[in-house]
Amino acid sequence: MNFDDPLIRMAMVLVSGIIGGELVGRIKLPKVTGWIGTGILLRMLDGYLTTSHGLKLGLDPDAVSTFGPYMNFVLGYIAFTVGAALHFASLQNTGKRLGLLLLCEALITPAVVFFSLFILGGMDTKPALLLSAIAICGAPGTTVLVVQEARARGILTRTLVAAVALIDMVAVGMFEFVYAFIRVPGGGTMSLQAGLVNVGTEFGLALAVGFTCAGLALILIRTVVGPAFVGPIMVAVILGSWGAARGMDVSGILACTFAGIAVSNLRHGTVRSTEAYLQSIGGVLFAAFYTFAGMKLDFSQVWPNLSLVLLFFAFRFIGKYSGAFIAMYFANATNAVRNFLGLALLPHGGVAVGLILLVQNDPTLSDHADVITTVGLAALAINQLLGPSGARFALNSVGESGKARPRLLDFLDEHRITVTVDGNTKQAVVSSLVDQLYATSDMPIEKEEFVRQVMKREASESTCVGHGLMIPHAILDADAKMEGVLGISRKGLDFRTPDGRPVHAVLLLATPENERERHLEILSAFAHLITHDENLCEQLYHARSAAHAYNVLHAEAAEEINYFLEEVLEEFRDPNPSKPNP
Structure with missing residues (x-):
């Protein structure tokens, strides 16, 4: 049998991921944990069979790169969905909480992680700075999946879902600033003003792409497209936003996020049509995506850098928890939100993977790519294995699990x-x-x-x-x-x-x-x-x-x-x- 055929690889990964997710779900853990763990096991199994029996299944990083467009679409869908959660009229009472949380995320989390890697771990400045920016990233897809599985609703849930989109935007902005700052030709340094201009340009172009694609789609829906094709048109928005952004050398994640924001605030009902359209294949999208993500990790590189991996994981959690606690304290949030929001922010997901791959594919950072990839992905794997359970525990602890069912006073959000x-x-x-x-x-x-x-x-x-x-x-x-x-x-x-x-x-x-x-x-x-x-x-x-x-x-x-x-x-x-x- 030819295991090199992409469709056979896709089938193997999908079925394996589904089985792993179901098994983990039976012990009351989030399915995404099972998908990530299955991906890690598939890569290890492929390596064992290749070495011991000469049988190569093709379940290695090359398989992931084969499905690059698929991975990009799922990332774009995650970004679009999370952007759509930023319906400004629905968030008018959350502004203070979100504003303070973003400020603490931009300052506390990267500072704590940089201190741990640079001072305690002895890492070079450049990789420590890049990993500090990557540490800000959340996991919108994982978070939404955990919330959906838990059927959660409440103040913590609302704050969490809104925050993960904005946190990833802060992470991308911080990463772009650091990235531009350390990539100056000839090994020089970039001025603060030039770095800020670079970030502003990135966000401005991504916003223009996302809003343009969303605007054209909404015009078509008003004039030509019938209700049955609203969902497919929104899929085209995701594909178009990602493709146009990549063509302009800006973040596809940001462009799809801005597209979701535009659709949600200009025609809010359309978001529900998109989610309903993709819900039937959501299991395929996420099961394969997160199984592929688990296959990116090379454990042979983990052991030599284990101390850095543990430092990154531990101090990212400290930064996340302390930042969220401080932000919610000054926002006068309820004790439940103050005590558990940081734990719910532990998952680390798709956006971080995208930023790590950006470093991995940049020849100017080849001296640091291996350590950034190993530390970033290994810690991400730990976060994805433990983070969803932490988020679920937080939702259970504040009593919001099982509340996403129709109640008499649901209109009083x-x-x-x-x-x-x-x-x-x-x-x-x-x-x-x-x-x-x-x-x-x-x-x-x-x-x-x-x-x-x-x-x-x-x-x-x-x-x-x-x-x-x-x-x-x-x-x-x-x-x-x-x-x-x-x-x-x-x-x-x-x-x-x-x-x-x-x-x-x-x-x-x-x-x-x-x-x-x-x-x-x-x-x-x-x-x-x-x-x-x-x-x-x-x-x-x-x-x-x-x-x-x-x-x-x-x-x-x-x-x-x-x-x-x-x-x-x-x-x-x-x-x-x-x-x-x-």
């Missing part, structure tokens, strides 16, 4: 909550909340008409229900989904109420005709909260941030009011329910 609502009149308060509603939701009627309907309803009968709660709303003559925002005032709003108490929470609801039943369920849930659970009520009314308010409403203690809808359906089917219907 963090970006639809504010804790600074204020106003002297109901009109002013409602108008401010309507602005937030329209900034974060696709509404079927004009803003002014919605405000008029809400205030007309308020004039006929006050929605101040007592106990500090007000629920202004309007019933929309449209076939849409329930939308709403929650405004919290810690000091209280001085409105006329049945019990004379100031209003601390204003729940603004936009209810379509087809959601009237859910509207009543939500009113019942909040009435139950304010009258039966004083502790939860006080936590909500005095929440320090939107994230704290979100945690109150989505915590286990609140499941009696913010229940999982599928559990309610099961109870209706069960003739002897274990607990009464909400």
